[in-house]
Each structure stands twice: as C-alpha cells, then as structure tokens.
Amino acid sequence: MRPEGSAVPWFHMRFAERPGQGQRLMTWAMAWHPGYLGDWHGDPGLVGEALTRRQYLARHHRSDLMLSDVVGMTLALPEEEAGSLRRELEAIGFSLDEREQGWVAERPSLEFRVRIVAGKPATLSALHFRVAPSEDRVLEISDLSSLTFDNGSATWSFFSG
Amino acid sequence: MPCSSRGIISLALSWWALRLTAQPANQNKTYGYHRAGILAALVNSTTLVVIALGIFYEAYQRFFESTAVKSPLMMVVAGIVGAGMLHALGGWSEGLRSWVEGSPEQAATLFLVVTVVGVSGPMLGLAFWMKRFASRVGRVGRYPPPDARLTRDTRVRRGSSALAIAGLHYVSAAIAVVIAICAPVLVWCIGDVLRFADMDGPVGPSGQQDANMSLNHVFVVLDGATYQGILGSDFLRKEFASFEQRTTVAGDGLEWTGLYFYGASTYVEFFAPEAIDNPIGFAGFAYGVDHPAQLEWVERQWEEKLEVPVVSYGKSV
Numbered sequence: 116m117r118p119e120g121s122a123v124p125w126f127h128m129r130f131a132e133r134p135g136q137g138q139r140l141m142t143w144a145m146a147w148h149p150g151y152l153g154d155w156h157g158d159p160g161l162v163g164e165a166l167t168r169r170q171y172l173a174r175h176h177r178s179d180l181m182l183s184d185v186v187g188m189t190l191a192l193p194e195e196e197a198g199s200l201r202r203e204l205e206a207i208g209f210s211l212d213e214r215e216q217g218w219v220a221e222r223p224s225l226e227f228r229v230r231i232v233a234g235k236p237a238t239l240s241a242l243h244f245r246v247a248p249s250e251d252r253v254l255e256i257s258d259l260s261s262l263t264f265d266n267g268s269a270t271w272s273f274f275s276g
Numbered sequence: 277m278p279c280s281s282r283g284i285i286s287l288a289l290s291w292w293a294l295r296l297t298a299q300p301a302n303q304n305k306t307y308g309y310h311r312a313g314i315l316a317a318l319v320n321s322t323t324l325v326v327i328a329l330g331i332f333y334e335a336y337q338r339f340f341e342s343t344a345v346k347s348p349l350m351m352v353v354a355g356i357v358g359a360g361m362l363h364a365l366g367g368w369s370e371g372l373r374s375w376v377e378g379s380p381e382q383a384a385t386l387f388l389v390v391t392v393v394g395v396s397g398p399m400l401g402l403a404f405w406m407k408r409f410a411s412r413v414g415r416v417g418r419y420p421p422p423d424a425r426l427t428r429d430t431r432v433r434r435g436s437s438a439l440a441i442a443g444l445h446y447v448s449a450a451i452a453v454v455i456a457i458c459a460p461v462l463v464w465c466i467g468d469v470l471r472f473a474d475m476d477g478p479v480g481p482s483g484q485q486d487a488n489m490s491l492n493h494v495f496v497v498l499d500g501a502t503y504q505g506i507l508g509s510d511f512l513r514k515e516f517a518s519f520e521q522r523t524t525v526a527g528d529g530l531e532w533t534g535l536y537f538y539g540a541s542t543y544v545e546f547f548a549p550e551a552i553d554n555p556i557g558f559a560g561f562a563y564g565v566d567h568p569a570q571l572e573w574v575e576r577q578w579e580e581k582l583e584v585p586v587v588s589y590g591k592s593v
Binding site for chain 2: 185
C-alpha cells in the first residue's frame with residue numbers, strides 16, 4: 116500500500132481454464148508491472164518500460180551463494196492432466212520429446228519432465244537448479260525431501276519417502 | 277542515417293570537390309582550388325569514423341541492455357517476398373512453381389542468397405570502379421611545387437582523394453548490406469543459443485512473441501517436517517541461497533506467509549501446510565515474460581490452440 120492507502124500495481128497474469136487446472140497443479144503466465152519497483156521503493160528512477168524478472172530479483176539474489184536459477188522441474192501427473200499441460204506448453208512454444216512413461220517439454224534453460232502416473236494425484240516431485248560448482252553431496256532435509264548436488268546442478272526432491 | 281543516404285551524400289560531396297578542383301587559379305585563390313578534394317575526403321572519412329564509433333557505442337550498450345531480435349519476422353518478410361518473386365517467375369516454369377510451393381524455406385534461402393549477390397555485387401563493382409578511376413587520375417603526377425602551373429589533370433588528381441574515400445564508403449556500404457542480410461539468417465540458425473545467453477534481457481513493447489519466456493517462480497505446499505527442516509538448515513541459509521520467511525499482504529487483503537528462495541531470475545516459494553488453504557503437495561508455477569505486452573500473445577495462443585477461456589487478472593500489493 117502507498118502511504119495514502121492506495122494499492123501499488125504488482126503484476127499482470129493470464130490463466131487458461133484447461134482441464135485439471137488448479138486441482139492439484141496450477142499454472143499461469145505473468146509479467147511484473149513496469150512501475151512496481153519504483154512505486155514500492157518510492158524511486159521514480161526504477162520505473163522503466165518493463166520490469167524484468169532479473170531486475171525484480173536483483174535486490175534478493177546473492178551471487179556469492181550457490182543457487183543460480185531454477186532450470187526445470189519433474190512432475191508426476193495423471194494422464195488427462197498431463198495431456199492438458201502438454202497442450203498448454205506446446206501452445207506457447209515449448210518443444211516436446213517423448214520419453215518412456217512420459218515426455219519432456221523444453222525451452223532454452225528450462226525443462227519440464229513429466230512422468231505419467233495412474234491413480235495418483237498430480238505432484239511436483241522435484242525442482243532442478245543450476246548452481247555453482249561444488250562437491251557432489253546429498254543433503255537430507257526431511258524423511259520426504261533431499262537436495263542432491265551433482266556437477267554444477269542440484270535436484271531438490273519432495274514427497275519421495 | 278540509412279546507408280544509401282550516406283552514400284549519396286558522400287558521392288555528391290566528392291563530385292562537388294572534383295568540380296571545384298578543376299577550377300583554374302584566380303586573383304583571390306592563387307593556388308587554385310586543389311585542396312577541395314582533400315577537404316572533401318577529410319569530411320567523408322571523418323563521417324565514416326564518427327558513424328563507426330556510434331555503431332560501436334550502440335553495440336557496446338547492447339551487451340548490458342539487449343533488445344529482442346525479431347529474426348523470425350525478418351525471415352518471414354524476406355521469405356514471403358522471395359517466395360512471391362520466385363512464384364511469379366514460376367509462371368515460366370511449372371517445375372519451379374511446384375518447388376517454391378513445396379519448399380518455401382529453401383525458396384526463402386535462395387531469395388536471400390540472390391539478394392546478397394544482387395545488391396552487394398553492383399555496389400562492390402561501383403566501389404572498385406571508383407578506386408580504379410581515382411588511381412588512374414592520380415597517376416598524372418606527384419604534387420607539383422607551389423609555383424608550378426596546375427593543369428586540369430593535376431587539379432582533378434587532387435579530387436581523386438575524395439573519390440577514393442567515396443569508393444571506400446561504398447565498399448563499407450556493400451559489406452554492411454551483406455551483414456544486414458546475413459544477420460537474421462544467422463540469428464535464425466543459432467537463435468536458441470543467443471536466447472539462452474540472453475534469457476533474462478528486457479524486450480521492447482513489440483516483443484509479443486515468445487522471446488524470453490521462461491519460469492517466473494514455483495510454489496509448493498510442503499509437509500511440516502520438510503518446511504521446518506528448511507528453516508533449521510544452516511547449510512541452506514549460509515551456503516545454498518538467499519532465502520527468507522516473509523509475510524505478504526496483497527491489495528485485496530489476502531495474506532500469506534512462505535519461505536522464499538531467490539535465484540537470479542526465478543524464485544521458489546515453499547508454504548507450510550497450515551499457511552494456505554491448499555493440501556500438502558499442491559503446487560503451481562508461473563511462466564514469466566518480461567513485458568506485459570507479451571502476455572497478450574500468450575493469451576491468444578491459449579485461446580486459439582487450447583480453445584478454452586483465458587482469464588486476465590492484475591494484482592496489487
């Protein structure tokens with residue numbers, strides 16, 4: 116909120132009402148409002164034609180730590196929801212490769228691996244990161260989650276117990 | 277300034293210098309006008325240097341603030357024009373017409389090759405003719421002593437510097453044409469590599485295409501043990517990433533608390549099971565574009581290809 120009580124425009128989004136949308140997995144497209152950072156911090160110098168994702172995160176990301184970016188995810192989806200997501204991805208320019216028990220959708224520096232499962236709800240089972248080079252290791256976060264480092268990449272798995 | 281305009285001005289200046297150099301000496305200009313050619317050459321070469329510096333400056337700026345390259349659009353335009361021309365030619369040959377219709381990409385490539393050769397060839401030819409002419413008139417003699425009587429040929433030789441520089445101007449223009457035509461082809465071929473290097477660069481308001489689309493963020497509702505495990509991990513906090521537990525209050529009054537891990541251009545939100553009204557395992561992700569105008573393109577694609585309603589929404593904080 117601004118001091119006088121009015122709201123600061125934050126982002127725009129589009130949401131396709133495809134089959135399965137929002138039951139266990141929700142997807143949408145968004146762009147930050149170009150004036151958000153300038154408005155929020157009271158600095159007109161921050162207002163530009165567009166506010167990129169990198170600009171938005173510049174105040175938060177620390178390049179001296181390991182995490183560079185999220186570069187993909189693994190999803191376990193029922194067949195109907197997998198098909199619905201696949202069409203959504205193809206419509207906006209992702210290329211698709213068939214794999215055993217599923218498929219992979221790709222754009223440069225981003226990859227969605229989908230495994231088709233029967234009789235189970237949709238689950239985001241892992242996130243994949245680009246990280247600074249480090250020794251290979253596995254960090255156990257809980258009984259259901261672990262973070263594995265492997266040669267400049269890291270995989271954070273969930274609900275895998 | 278367009279390349280052709282620069283060429284015309286350069287040539288006009290050279291022509292004027294040649295005419296002026298040919299003027300005889302008079303009472304006021306006892307040495308004649310032979311320096312006009314050198315001055316014209318100086319102006320032309322200085323212009324070239326200034327323009328080159330300007331181009332270098334703009335290129336340098338692009339390293340830090342890149343703009344979307346619309347190579348597919350350029351290729352499509354070239355392809356349509358080229359295929360159209362070849363299709364017209366195809367009126368003479370049924371075989372050529374069927375080849376254009378069956379292989380539009382090859383036809384577009386052929387058109388680009390023909391354009392490169394057709395445009396740059398005559399320009400290079402003109403440039404070499406100018407150079408040859410300039411060296412021919414330059415053979416008339418070395419600089420005469422100041423008191424020598426200037427013949428028309430020696431005066432013309434003074435103007436040859438301007439002509440030689442104008443010739444060089446045309447060589448540079450011909451090279452620029454070749455590069456301008458080849459650049460979109462190159463970007464088309466290795467565009468993915470370039471996009472990878474510039475995934476997070478800003479795009480202009482006309483960048484409605486899918487350029488720069490990537491992931492904005494991901495969220496997952498975790499089980500309680502995992503959420504607490506993250507909060508208590510020194511390694512995650514000190515070595516892995518910048519992260520914080522934060523409460524957000526939106527403009528519509530909604531409020532949520534989560535853990536935020538910040539990457540350079542994407543981030544991850546983790547929610548505790550009690551934090552939001554969704555079950556453990558509920559997840560979502562947002563495709564991210566860097567300009568609101570690109571969302572209109574996304575909306576069209578989904579409406580046309582998925583044939584489902586697309587909801588448009590804006591949020592404040």
